[in-house]
Amino acid sequence: MTEPLLSVRGLSKHFTVRKGFPKPKTTVIRAVEDVSLTINPGEAFGLVGESGCGKSTAARALLRLVEPDGGDVRFAGQDVRAARGKDLIALRRRMQIVFQDPYSSLDPRQSIGSALTEPMRVHGLARGEEAKKRALALLEEVGLPPNAYDRYPHEFSGGQRQRIGIARALTLEPELIVADEPVSALDVSVQAQVLLLLRELRQRRGLAFLFVSHDLSVVRWFCDRVAVMYLGRIVEEGPVARVLAQPLHPYARMLRDASPEPDPALRGALPRILGEIPSAAAPPPGCPFHPRCVHAMPECSVTLPKLRAMPEGGSVACHLYG
């Protein structure tokens, strides 16, 4: 078996909030708790879950855009958390991020050309005419005209800006791209174009993706493997076809049933969804999902289920399969 490109073990990120006067109360928000995943070279790994489940924070923590509090992150064998100075910059070159909001992800006062050549200059990859040549090639690769080079972000639509963001992420020729909800801010028709572009780039450049999304159909189409997150933890993980077609974890099932079914003949009554996502500041004891779970057993409120490999493929953290 090949060495994984990215391997994450027990990643956690807690935020502490101090509120109140005169006696401030400290609350710890466990945004990401014990998240483990591996991404192989060229593989697209989906991370799904509802809003606030910590999927974006997990993605940022493994890039060290927020400092993780615990766990082990290795990129091609190299310890990401221990990297400092030059080592960290070298690592950053190999993993890039595409953001959700194409309107805030570009510097409004920087021309597209400058935004694309600056990373090359900083990393000493190319400068001057050579950098411009590369930037123009990137623009072409993401489907933008060469005259975009001298223009500014405000002259572009959301979809075009997202293409620019993708081109910028490619300037350093990374091996892994973390795509944080890359299409959720776009119109549906534009979503499809940008997704096609991402898949094309993936095939042509052999890029690995960590694809963060709440849209199951997008993940089904784009990814090879997927992990379902709930309240900062991964509850189920496995090949995308199996996990999204026959989810084992009750939460993954609920998530699948809640996503729209295009064929009216197949539509049934929507399942009843119990309660709301609990606060990550006060997660319930035992399995974090038990207050909303229809299969909850006494054991669920006491012990936290561990991720267990399943014969169907992948692994699941649920006492039903214990």
Place this chain on the structure above:
Amino acid sequence: MSATVSQPSPLRRAAQRALANPTTTLGAVIVLLIVLGAVFAPFITPHDPTEQDIISRLQAPSADYWLGTDQFGRDIFSRLLYGARISLVVSLGAIAVSIVIGGIIGMVSGYVGGKFDLIVMQAMDVLLSFPSLILGLIVVALLGPELVNLVIAIALTAIAPFARIARAPTMALKERAFVEAGHALGYSHTRIIFLHILPNILSELMVMGSLWMATAVRVEASLSFIGLGVKPPTPTWGGMTRDGFENILDAPWLAIFPGVAILLLVLGLNMVGDGLRDATDPKLRNE
């Protein structure tokens, strides 16, 4: 996709919008005339501003002495033009220094945040609590009435407001994804602050600068008036006003003309600054 629209800088757009307003245009004309007068003073002035001529002392305005003469027989008009140089150089220098220092303090403080930000901004608040004239007076009294010291004194009084003006948008900008993208691309903090945050807040700093120019002119004139300005015989507007006070009953023009000059320059700068501020105010932009 065909028409290539080049983006004018926000400051230039603001200037265009501001000049659509007649008050701003009038202010700009006043300031421009004074600047031109100061720059070309040696070619315009009919007399040497420091040449004393006891015989023609305290003359009323005439064809020869357009604005009259002072108690040493020096030409008021010539002295006013040379005095404008001091006013403009001191205030422009002071504002330039305080934009640079205050801007850096504000950006770094807002960017770093946390306890550092708290301490720096408390220090700025202390500085802000001094009225500019009092602070200027303390510094000039300590360092001596030299041109450079005047610049330092007035710059010191304007650093805190520029730090405040730079800090607020920096705090907003650092949360934007393009700053995070910069981190992901391996940019240094210095690069992010000076190449990505600064261009986005520059227009706000410049607008603030034009408003504070007026204050700087006023403080310089006030310090000269109480004798802490550039030393005589170099003509300064504040100093001329004070000199004129001794003869205010028999030769009122001695105090009136420099006073009017100060008034016009401060008024003109304020009109320009107000116009620029309104033009960059997002709430008023679409009216």
